[in-house]
Protein backbone atom coordinates (compact mmCIF):
# COMPACT_ATOMS: atom_id res chain seq x y z
CA UNK A 1 0.00 0.00 0.00
CA UNK A 2 2.71 2.41 1.07
CA UNK A 3 4.71 1.53 -1.97
CA UNK A 4 1.71 2.18 -4.19
CA UNK A 5 1.16 5.59 -2.59
CA UNK A 6 4.76 6.56 -3.11
CA UNK A 7 4.53 5.41 -6.68
CA UNK A 8 1.47 7.54 -7.40
CA UNK A 9 3.10 10.49 -5.65
CA UNK A 10 6.09 10.18 -7.98
CA UNK A 11 3.74 9.86 -10.93
CA UNK A 12 1.86 12.98 -9.83
CA UNK A 13 5.15 14.83 -9.53
CA UNK A 14 6.21 13.87 -13.03
CA UNK A 15 2.79 14.70 -14.38
CA UNK A 16 2.80 18.19 -12.90
CA UNK A 17 6.36 18.78 -14.10
CA UNK A 18 5.22 17.74 -17.56
CA UNK A 19 2.26 20.12 -17.35
CA UNK A 20 4.54 22.98 -16.42
CA UNK A 21 6.78 22.23 -19.34
CA UNK A 22 4.14 21.76 -21.98
CA UNK A 23 1.30 24.02 -20.94
CA UNK A 24 3.15 27.28 -20.78
CA UNK A 25 1.02 28.82 -23.50
CA UNK A 26 -1.50 31.18 -21.98
CA UNK A 27 -5.24 30.70 -22.13
CA UNK A 28 -7.63 33.65 -22.29
CA UNK A 29 -11.39 33.65 -22.50
CA UNK A 30 -13.78 35.73 -24.56
CA UNK A 31 -11.54 37.08 -27.22
CA UNK A 32 -12.92 38.33 -30.52
CA UNK A 33 -10.96 37.38 -33.63
CA UNK A 34 -10.62 39.42 -36.84
CA UNK A 35 -13.81 37.86 -38.19
CA UNK A 36 -15.85 38.74 -35.13
CA UNK A 37 -15.92 35.22 -33.71
CA UNK A 38 -15.98 35.14 -29.93
CA UNK A 39 -13.83 32.39 -28.49
CA UNK A 40 -10.78 31.39 -26.54
CA UNK A 41 -7.22 32.48 -27.13
CA UNK A 42 -4.40 29.97 -26.81
CA UNK A 43 -1.42 32.25 -26.73
CA UNK A 44 1.97 30.66 -27.43
CA UNK A 45 3.54 33.92 -28.58
CA UNK A 46 7.29 34.18 -27.96
CA UNK A 47 7.95 30.69 -26.62
CA UNK A 48 10.67 29.80 -29.14
CA UNK A 49 8.68 26.81 -30.36
CA UNK A 50 8.75 25.28 -33.83
CA UNK A 51 5.67 23.14 -33.36
CA UNK A 52 2.53 23.23 -31.26
CA UNK A 53 2.59 21.77 -27.75
CA UNK A 54 0.97 18.33 -27.81
CA UNK A 55 -0.70 18.89 -24.43
CA UNK A 56 -3.75 20.91 -25.37
CA UNK A 57 -5.72 22.40 -22.45
CA UNK A 58 -9.08 20.68 -22.00
CA UNK A 59 -10.84 24.06 -22.05
CA UNK A 60 -10.15 24.17 -25.78
CA UNK A 61 -12.15 21.02 -26.51
CA UNK A 62 -14.75 21.83 -29.19
CA UNK A 63 -14.23 25.52 -28.50
CA UNK A 64 -13.84 28.38 -30.95
CA UNK A 65 -10.12 29.09 -30.75
CA UNK A 66 -7.63 31.75 -31.81
CA UNK A 67 -4.07 30.48 -31.93
CA UNK A 68 -1.34 33.05 -31.39
CA UNK A 69 1.97 31.53 -32.54
CA UNK A 70 3.69 34.82 -33.26
CA UNK A 71 7.37 35.42 -32.43
CA UNK A 72 8.37 31.76 -32.62
CA UNK A 73 10.58 29.47 -34.65
CA UNK A 74 8.08 27.89 -37.02
CA UNK A 75 9.80 27.29 -40.36
CA UNK A 76 8.05 24.60 -42.35
CA UNK A 77 4.29 24.25 -42.12
CA UNK A 78 2.99 20.83 -43.07
CA UNK A 79 -0.21 18.82 -42.97
CA UNK A 80 0.88 17.64 -39.49
CA UNK A 81 1.40 21.13 -37.99
CA UNK A 82 -2.25 21.73 -37.10
CA UNK A 83 -3.51 18.15 -37.26
CA UNK A 84 -3.94 17.61 -33.52
CA UNK A 85 -5.50 20.96 -32.65
CA UNK A 86 -7.82 20.72 -35.67
CA UNK A 87 -9.23 17.47 -34.36
CA UNK A 88 -9.76 18.96 -30.92
CA UNK A 89 -10.91 22.54 -31.44
CA UNK A 90 -12.69 24.80 -33.87
CA UNK A 91 -9.79 27.07 -34.85
CA UNK A 92 -10.98 30.25 -36.56
CA UNK A 93 -7.83 32.36 -36.41
CA UNK A 94 -4.10 31.59 -36.63
CA UNK A 95 -1.51 34.26 -35.94
CA UNK A 96 1.94 33.39 -37.25
CA UNK A 97 3.63 36.73 -37.73
CA UNK A 98 7.36 36.94 -36.88
CA UNK A 99 8.31 33.36 -37.64
CA UNK A 100 10.93 31.91 -40.00
CA UNK A 101 8.41 30.32 -42.33
CA UNK A 102 9.81 29.59 -45.77
CA UNK A 103 7.51 26.82 -46.83
CA UNK A 104 3.85 25.96 -46.51
CA UNK A 105 3.10 22.50 -47.75
CA UNK A 106 -0.14 21.52 -49.45
CA UNK A 107 -3.02 20.68 -47.11
CA UNK A 108 -1.48 22.52 -44.16
CA UNK A 109 -4.75 24.28 -43.32
CA UNK A 110 -7.14 21.77 -44.81
CA UNK A 111 -8.38 20.35 -41.51
CA UNK A 112 -8.96 23.84 -40.10
CA UNK A 113 -12.27 24.03 -41.88
CA UNK A 114 -13.47 27.18 -40.08
CA UNK A 115 -10.26 29.13 -40.43
CA UNK A 116 -11.21 32.72 -41.18
CA UNK A 117 -8.14 34.78 -40.33
CA UNK A 118 -4.51 33.93 -40.99
CA UNK A 119 -1.63 36.28 -40.26
CA UNK A 120 1.57 35.34 -42.09
CA UNK A 121 3.17 38.76 -42.02
CA UNK A 122 6.85 39.15 -41.10
CA UNK A 123 7.75 35.64 -42.15
CA UNK A 124 10.22 34.66 -44.84
CA UNK A 125 7.59 33.78 -47.40
CA UNK A 126 7.80 35.36 -50.81
CA UNK A 127 4.58 37.01 -51.84
CA UNK A 128 4.71 35.65 -55.39
CA UNK A 129 5.19 32.08 -54.22
CA UNK A 130 2.40 32.48 -51.72
CA UNK A 131 -0.02 33.46 -54.48
CA UNK A 132 0.88 30.28 -56.39
CA UNK A 133 0.58 27.95 -53.44
CA UNK A 134 -2.62 26.01 -53.15
CA UNK A 135 -2.38 25.61 -49.44
CA UNK A 136 -5.80 26.84 -48.43
CA UNK A 137 -8.66 24.35 -48.17
Ligand SMILES: *[C@@H]1O[C@H](CO)[C@@H](O)[C@H](O)[C@H]1NC(C)=O
Pocket residue numbers: 037038062064090092114
Ligand atom coordinates in the same frame (compact mmCIF):
# COMPACT_ATOMS: atom_id res chain seq x y z
C1 LIG B 1 -16.82 27.14 -35.26
O1 LIG B 1 -16.86 28.49 -34.82
C2 LIG B 1 -17.57 29.35 -35.69
C3 LIG B 1 -17.44 30.74 -35.10
O2 LIG B 1 -17.82 30.78 -33.75
C4 LIG B 1 -19.03 28.90 -35.81
O3 LIG B 1 -19.69 29.74 -36.71
C5 LIG B 1 -19.07 27.46 -36.29
O4 LIG B 1 -20.41 27.00 -36.30
C6 LIG B 1 -18.22 26.57 -35.39
N1 LIG B 1 -18.19 25.22 -35.93
C7 LIG B 1 -18.21 24.15 -35.17
C8 LIG B 1 -18.13 22.85 -35.88
O5 LIG B 1 -18.29 24.19 -33.94
Ligand SMILES: *[C@@H]1O[C@H](CO)[C@@H](O)[C@H](O)[C@H]1NC(C)=O
Pocket residue numbers: 041043044045046068
Ligand atom coordinates in the same frame (compact mmCIF):
# COMPACT_ATOMS: atom_id res chain seq x y z
C1 LIG C 1 -0.32 37.06 -26.74
O1 LIG C 1 0.60 37.42 -25.71
C2 LIG C 1 1.50 38.45 -26.08
C3 LIG C 1 2.41 38.69 -24.90
O2 LIG C 1 3.00 37.53 -24.48
C4 LIG C 1 0.77 39.69 -26.45
O3 LIG C 1 1.68 40.66 -26.90
C5 LIG C 1 -0.21 39.38 -27.58
O4 LIG C 1 -1.00 40.53 -27.86
C6 LIG C 1 -1.15 38.24 -27.18
N1 LIG C 1 -1.99 37.86 -28.31
C7 LIG C 1 -3.26 38.28 -28.49
C8 LIG C 1 -3.95 37.81 -29.74
O5 LIG C 1 -3.84 38.97 -27.67
Ligand SMILES: *[C@@H]1O[C@H](CO)[C@@H](O)[C@H](O)[C@H]1NC(C)=O
Pocket residue numbers: 046047048
Ligand atom coordinates in the same frame (compact mmCIF):
# COMPACT_ATOMS: atom_id res chain seq x y z
C1 LIG D 1 13.91 32.67 -26.86
O1 LIG D 1 15.22 32.70 -27.42
C2 LIG D 1 15.86 33.95 -27.27
C3 LIG D 1 17.17 33.90 -28.03
O2 LIG D 1 17.84 32.71 -27.80
C4 LIG D 1 16.06 34.25 -25.77
O3 LIG D 1 16.64 35.51 -25.61
C5 LIG D 1 14.68 34.23 -25.08
O4 LIG D 1 14.85 34.39 -23.68
C6 LIG D 1 13.96 32.92 -25.35
N1 LIG D 1 12.61 33.00 -24.80
C7 LIG D 1 12.03 31.99 -24.15
C8 LIG D 1 10.64 32.24 -23.65
O5 LIG D 1 12.59 30.92 -23.96
Ligand SMILES: *[C@@H]1O[C@H](CO)[C@@H](O)[C@H](O)[C@H]1NC(C)=O
Pocket residue numbers: 061062
Ligand atom coordinates in the same frame (compact mmCIF):
# COMPACT_ATOMS: atom_id res chain seq x y z
C1 LIG E 1 -16.77 17.46 -28.35
O1 LIG E 1 -17.37 16.98 -29.54
C2 LIG E 1 -17.33 15.58 -29.66
C3 LIG E 1 -17.91 15.21 -31.04
O2 LIG E 1 -19.07 15.90 -31.31
C4 LIG E 1 -18.14 14.96 -28.50
O3 LIG E 1 -18.09 13.56 -28.59
C5 LIG E 1 -17.55 15.42 -27.18
O4 LIG E 1 -18.34 14.96 -26.12
C6 LIG E 1 -17.47 16.94 -27.13
N1 LIG E 1 -16.78 17.35 -25.90
C7 LIG E 1 -17.19 18.34 -25.13
C8 LIG E 1 -16.34 18.65 -23.92
O5 LIG E 1 -18.20 19.01 -25.37
Ligand SMILES: *[C@@H]1O[C@H](CO)[C@@H](O)[C@H](O)[C@H]1NC(C)=O
Pocket residue numbers: 076077078103
Ligand atom coordinates in the same frame (compact mmCIF):
# COMPACT_ATOMS: atom_id res chain seq x y z
C1 LIG F 1 9.11 20.10 -44.30
O1 LIG F 1 8.66 19.09 -43.42
C2 LIG F 1 8.36 17.87 -44.07
C3 LIG F 1 7.76 16.95 -43.04
O2 LIG F 1 8.36 17.06 -41.80
C4 LIG F 1 9.61 17.32 -44.71
O3 LIG F 1 9.29 16.13 -45.39
C5 LIG F 1 10.15 18.34 -45.68
O4 LIG F 1 11.37 17.87 -46.21
C6 LIG F 1 10.37 19.68 -44.99
N1 LIG F 1 10.76 20.65 -45.98
C7 LIG F 1 11.69 21.57 -45.73
C8 LIG F 1 11.97 22.53 -46.84
O5 LIG F 1 12.28 21.61 -44.67
Ligand SMILES: *[C@@H]1O[C@H](CO)[C@@H](O)[C@H](O)[C@H]1NC(C)=O
Pocket residue numbers: 106134
Ligand atom coordinates in the same frame (compact mmCIF):
# COMPACT_ATOMS: atom_id res chain seq x y z
C1 LIG G 1 0.63 20.98 -54.29
O1 LIG G 1 -0.58 21.32 -54.98
C2 LIG G 1 -0.33 21.86 -56.27
C3 LIG G 1 -1.67 22.32 -56.84
O2 LIG G 1 -2.67 21.36 -56.64
C4 LIG G 1 0.35 20.83 -57.15
O3 LIG G 1 0.62 21.39 -58.43
C5 LIG G 1 1.66 20.40 -56.49
O4 LIG G 1 2.25 19.37 -57.23
C6 LIG G 1 1.43 19.92 -55.07
N1 LIG G 1 2.68 19.66 -54.42
C7 LIG G 1 2.96 18.54 -53.79
C8 LIG G 1 4.32 18.44 -53.18
O5 LIG G 1 2.16 17.63 -53.68
